[in-house]
Every structure is written in structure tokens, then in C-alpha cells.
Amino acid sequence: MKLLPLVLKNLLRKKTRSLLTIGSIVLPLFVICILGTLLRALEADPSGGKGMYRLIVRHKVSITNWLPGAYDPKIRNLPGVVETLRMNWFGGSYIDQSAKNQFARFSTSDADRLLKVFDEATVVEGSEAEWVNDRSGLLVGRQLMKRYGWKLGQKVAFKGDIYPITLELTIRAVFSAADESGVYFHHQAVEEALPRVKGFVGWYWLKTDSLAAAERVPKQIDAMFENSSYPTRSETEKEFQAMWVSMLGNVKLLVGSITTIIAIVILLIAANTMAMAARERVTEIAVLRVLGFTKEKILGLVLGESFALSVFGGALGLGLFVLLLPGFREGLVNSPMGAFGAGVRLFPEVLLLGFGVTVAVGLFAGLVPAIRSATRPITEGLRQVA
């Protein structure tokens, strides 16, 4: 379009104002993209779909209530169940209670089965056998290894809170998976140090052979233990995650509202700039129309300027986001929120969101000034001089 140079020159007319407006698009857009990514990461399934075949069996009342370890053979014998695993949340602390030293610590009664159930994980250092055969052995996520600079064979101590013991464990293997921020060790080590907890586990983690089984088995299990002193609640890992995410529903709502508010603020700032620009140019636009510029051309000129403003801001904001995302992911993965960091990547829908906000800002910020400029009678525009 022949008028593009004029659009750009108009933009450069008030350089400071244009720069400030562009800046006020860049940073909020960056924040919108980061928030959008976090939201998507929270919803993502870190197992890559395998969670649909896996079940979690916990106490009906809550996950903090223990279940008898003796349920294992009964569950294991159900048709469609491929593997079972007894899991516990050890909790406790490493070094101290501070936020930077938070990560997940699990113990399992069935170390030899862990990687059969949790089968998207692979051992990248040491070996599964070394870990399985050492009762005080430790299996560590690769990110966590990096975070603390741990070495294979190194001893680390966890101080318990639920369990009033301190465990000293030796790193025997390192695993890689979507979420590499946790550690796993033998529950037998806990039971030896604290015999009174023997026979109880936190929850069961099991693998089924089909979606049909994943659908059928939870009902069978729950029915089987319905009238015992330890009734169960079974669901697929996906549902379990969904429950987790629904607990985060409020967070989502909050993030969604913040995103909307930021978008509206950008819009208002850009609209204000465009309104000022159009107001300053009333006479000039009237002169253009005298020269033969049609209403449509004037509309295009003002909207074009508004678009140019938002596209510059949008491109910079998205560019900044794409550039800084890997660093953001890295930082998150190495933080106590590591589990969420695992889900962080460049989501196309987030880019689309950023692009959409950019286009919407360009359109709506310029719309009213553009229509006003185009429809103002020429004589009225010219009379503003006198």
C-alpha cells in the first residue's frame, strides 16, 4: 500500500509517546504469555497420556489416611491389572525447611516395580538394579541432581516430619521423565527405623492393560473394600490429576482475570494514544480529504497506525517471551514448583493468544478514532484552524 510510509511517519511524529505506548504493550503482553503458559502447564498431563492406564487407590476419606499393605495381592489378582506399587509420602525436609529446598520425597514398598508402573521414566545414570538391591538406595530425578550438584554414590540425609526419623540414603540411580523433581527410596528403610508403621502404605499405584480395565478396575476395587475398616477410593491418574487441577481452579480463575485485565489496560493505553493522535490531526485529515482521500482511506490510515503500534509492541512482546521462555522453564524446574516447570514449553495456543490480543488491541484502539476521523464533515475539520 502506497500509504504505508505515511502511516509509519505518523507513528514517528511523537516518538516518545509511540515508544511509551509500544512499551506498554510489550511488557504486559510478555506477562500474558507467561501466565498463559503456566496455566497450560498446570493442565498438561506430564505422563504424556500414560496416566490414563494408571490407577491410584487411596483411602476413601483422604490421601493422608493409610491403607493396609496387605491389599496388594487382592488388587494384583484382578484381571486387567498388570502391575501394582505401594507408595508413601515421606515428606520431611532436606537441609532445612526453606522454600528453596522443597521437593517431593516418596518411599515405595516395591522398589523393583516402580519403573514398571512409572514406565515413561528411564534410568540415565547408575542402574535400576543398584537402586533396587540397596535398601538405603535413592533414585533421584535428573533435574534435582543438577539443582544440588549431587553425584552418584553420594549420601544425602532426609529429616522426617510425619515419620520422626532421619534417613541417610545413597544415590544409586538417576531417572529422566517429564517431572524430574522428586526422589524415591525403599519404604523398608522407613519401616526398619520405625517398626510401628509396618504394614501400612499411603496409596497404591497400579497399571492396567487397557482403557477398559482402567475404567472397570477402580469400581471393582472400591466395591471389594467398601465394608472393610479401610474403604478405598480408586481413580485413574488422569482423574487424580484433574482433581488436583480443579483444586487449582481458583488459581486459574485468578490468572484468567489478571490476563483479561492486563489486556484491557493495554487496550485503554493504546486507545488513548490513538485518540490523541487523531485529535491532533483533525485539520490534517480534513486536508487529506480535500485532496481526494476517501473516508475508507482515512479509516485505513488511522487503523493502520493503530495496528502498526500494536504490531510493533506485540512482535517485541512475543519475541521477548519466546526468547526468555527456556530460561523461565529452567528456573521453574529448579524451583520448588519444579513439577509445573516440567509442563512448560512453547504452546502454540499461547502464541495465538498473544497474537489475538495484539490484533484486538490494534483494531479496538483505533476503531473509534478512525471512524470519528473518517466521518467528520470536511468543512468542520477545516474550520478547526481558524
Next chain:
Amino acid sequence: MAEPLIRIENVVKQYTRDTQVLTVLDGLSLEVDKGEFVALMGPSGSGKTTLLNLIAGIDRPTSGRILVGADEVSSMSEGALAKWRSENVGFIFQLYNLVPVLTAFENVELPLLLTRLSKAERKKQAETALAVVALSDRLDHYPRQLSGGQEQRVAIARAIATDPALLVADEPTGDLDSKSGEEILVLLERLHSEFGKTIVMVTHDPKAAARAHRLVHLDKGVLKEDVRAKGEKGEIGVAAAAAIAAGK
């Protein structure tokens, strides 16, 4: 006898403000021949600018007809008028009204952007127009780097860039010192005599009006006086213009 280029037939222009109707032009009729140089005088508020805007197709009359050549501008749609203006009229303002972010060349090229001309043709035509106003050495200057007189010359170059038959000027010397004003008048005179432009110029200044070959005096929206210089090439003359401006 030359044929009329502009025919204004019984034109009424009213503005309605709230319930009050203001009649600015009250049944005005006027013909301007092709190649005429007409000065339009009259007290402030007498409707000169309004009349000029109607002739230039910027505004439309409340009633009556305005024809320029074969085109009835008083009944054209807004879109058609825009195109018509770009091809048939050059407008010169009192305050030049150049686009400040564009160079002299780009300002003159502006109306040419609406044509089908190629970039090279636009360049040639804009440079020619700037040569006519003797500003070939100021192509890349921005309006703020030019004097008032130079700015007005750029504005004139812009008005003639598409080579329209009709030029309308609303107090083109009103904001200039007498020397620069004189240069503008000489330029308009040349556009009239050398390039055969029909010019309608509103002015308060008897010296400016004296350059024209016909003087139309407007008062309260009606034609009070219409004087033609004697002879083909003659001018009105300062004394006559002053007398008319003073209302005799």
C-alpha cells in the same frame, strides 16, 4: 465569449444550530468562465469560504445546483466527490496545511498517490510541480524548514500536481508578509496566464484582489458587486478593488 466552467444556480446554504437556522448563502447565482481569475471579497462571515467549499465539492448546498464543467457537483455522492476533487480541483489554504511529517516532495506527491501513476511518473510530476513554484532545490525539506512563503508555494505545487483545471484559494496571502504575498500572487497570475488555470481566490486584501480580472463582492450571502476588468488581459486595479472592498 468563453464558455462557463462554473455555474452556480440559485444556491442556498443553511446551517442549523439547535433550532436556529442560519442562512449563509441566500439564493446565489454566479457563473465563472473557463480561464477566469476571480477574486471573491466581502466582510468576514459573508459566506466566502462557504461558497468556495461548495465550488470545490467539499460541501453541498441546501438547495440549488452547482456545475463544474459537465459535472453536477451538488448532487454527487461523497465517494464520487472525493474522486472528482482529486482530478478537478486544487485547493490552497490560508495556513498552507502541509503535512508536517512529509517533505516538500512527499507533500506534493500526496494527491498523486490516489492516481494510477507509477512511482516514476509520480516523481516526475511532483518535481515538475515544484519546479513551477521554483522550489526544485527544496524537495527534501520539511515544512518546518521552510519559510511561510515557501510553504505556501509547496501547497500550490500540491494543488497543481494532478493538473486540475480549477484552483480555489482561501485567503492565500492572509498569513504572509507583503513580499511573500506578492510572490504568491505573481505565481497565481502565472498559473492563470501561462497554464490557463481557472482561479477563484478569496481575499481581504485589495492589493491581492487587484491582481484578479474579475471581482465578486459578497455580503450577507448575496452578490453585491460583480466587476470585470476592461479588456482581455487587464487587471482590476488597486483603486477599484479598494473601493469595492470598502463598499464604495
